[in-house]
Amino acid sequence: MRRELIEFRNVSFRYDEQSPWVLKDLSFTIYEGEFVAIIGHNGSGKSTIAKLVNGLLFPQEGEILINGIIVNEETIWDIRREVGMVFQNPDNQFVGATVQDDVAFGMENRGIPREEMVKRIEETLQAVQMSDYRLTEPHRLSGGQKQRVAIASVLAISPKVLILDEATAMLDPKGRKEIMGTVSELSEQRGLSLITITHDLAEVVQAERVIVMNQGEIWEEATPREIFSKRNELRDIGLDVPFVAILAEGLKQVDLKLTKEPLNQEELLEELWILHSKT
């Protein structure tokens, strides 16, 4: 049985008393080493979850536990050591004059000794394949490279969970794929929990579990494959259905029987190839 890492217990949140509830009686658990995707359209409450996890916001009702510790004003500094966050716009998170200064920043704040810092800078930049850019000024990097550096900066404080809050939204499809590849590899190597918060269904494919948010509540919790099969319902709550899922639906309608819901083009082609070789 895996250990619980993040636990939401009947959490409700709103920005002030006049506003509607952003999250309504939300309960879920994320385990150590798990890769979970939280998906929903704008205003579904998904980003609020991220801000609650590391104490940028506090809930009005219910409680949140990180590694067994309740998140409150006294514990946030301990919590933030466990939780690393990468946000949407990399330009808003750079502070250093060079890539390595930037990676050092979080560690300096936590009083990590210099020798250890040097070691970790090297290690984490290598992990995100940015070693060659140690002395580059961040503004000379592409969007995808900036996000890699942002991820390295977070990894350097060796958190237990990495939260990507729409971290690939401003990248092109290729940059998106690369970043998701990097982080899922890292999470496997380091036993890091990974939470990706996104509105892009194509990005949930690698997750073990998907939590779909709608109007502040959990609309569905399932594997990516199960989620992909609910095309019409997903459209109803404002999510874009990936090409491969739409094509799978079309094939079903012309009586081409697929054994499972394909998650990507390769899986679909494999099935078509088997069907083809049978005839």
Added chain:
Amino acid sequence: MDITFKNVTYIYQRNSPFEHKAVDGLSFHIPSGSFVAIIGHTGSGKSTLIQHLNGLTAPSEGEVHIGDFKLTNEEKPKNMKELRSRVGVVFQYPEHQLFEETIAKDIAFGPENFGVDQKEIERRTKEVIRQVHLPEELLDRSPFDLSGGQKRRVAIAGVLAIQPEVLVLDEPTAGLDPRGQKEIMDMFYELHQQEGLTTILVTHSMEDALKYADHILILNKGKKFMEGTAVDVFSQREALQSVQLDVPEVVEFLIKFEKKIGKQIPFHNQSMKELAEEIRQVVKGVDEHE
């Protein structure tokens, strides 16, 4: 209005060490009423091209014709203001240009400058706010109280209020979420059809080019790299890749399909339903040639 570029070259910082050609010997023709997508990387000359369309820049060499207006290095049209009232440009992040106290005033700014009378401005304001799918009640509110997507709609309404015949859109969906992107693009498409506009869309999105444009122009380093319908352009995947441009997902799938199954399904901008049927025929072997 028909748009024609004849051998257009635009040179920045001429006769200096920094001299370079942003647009280089560009020729193309856009018939009135068409929806054209212009695709290219940063530095491909897209923005310089756009600036010629309403006379913000004149070509260093060659000729630009927009309807009856003609722009060359020697002659600028005397009635530049009229040209600008007929070519509406929605620049990138147009919401950064909002400045008035109320949404109604912001929308009125353009037509006022072109000397449209008050009564007509009021009529247009109500019309364009409806066209961008915002409620009329918002007109007296400050544009700065709105969400990002709504602000963008207000800025677009301001361009529509000058009632242009040509609408130029420079990456109009940048920074919006997928639902917002689709809503804005569907809105432009609706306007294009209802108002009989000539629409020019500058985009990075191959999917949008495929979905909305009847003609695609691809630029690379200031030159025309390719031109044609979606089928013409996206069938040439290798050429596109040679300039680091992607193809839409369906085209990518068809290429992989041919590799894996060994049979080709040509891309002809088919619907998902047609594609499913074509796949069934190949997979089930009901191809008449077999």
